[in-house]
């Protein structure tokens with residue numbers, strides 16, 4: 001069989017791609033044929049990259065509980081099918097043996113970490129927030145010799161994450177301000 005220059009480049013490019021995917025832990029059988037690179041048996045879903053405030057969307061292909069494909073979402077008006085190098089790595093959040101999947105808690109002064117459930121954690125977090133706010137709430141402050149209403153606490157700070165979408169961030173910041181928080185920041189700005 002005569003191998004043309006174009007055919008050689010296509011075949012070697014596919015081979016290099018398969019080798020690179022194998023190094024990343026992808027099942028390369030799905031990529032063995034250059035004409036069948038798309039993963040036909042995977043379930044596709046969409047997600048938002050959590051790594052910065054741009055908020056690019058991606059299509060994630062999942063097979064047997066593992067991410068086996070990731071590409072930018074062409075329908076997104078933000079990234080139009082592209083992903084930067086950080087965005088290309090978000091599959092490592094899911095395919096990661098070191099990912100914590102349980103709530104871990106270490107009591108003040110203790111040396112041991114314990115597994116907890118959300119049923120344990122949510123009331124405990126709410127109790128700590130409420131107690132801290134109440135103990136440190138300042139209703140008024142003297143400004144230029146006059147008492148003015150400030151209704152704030154400086155004892156709690158909130159840090160948001162870029163995994164939250166615009167509407168979730170809106171609700172989070174409204175909630176924080178309703179408690180009187182003034183130190184509100186976002187991971188994407190840091």
Ligand code: SF4
Nearest residue numbers: 049052055056084087
């Ligand atoms: S890290 Fe990259 S892919 Fe992710 S949202 Fe930001 S620009 Fe988009």
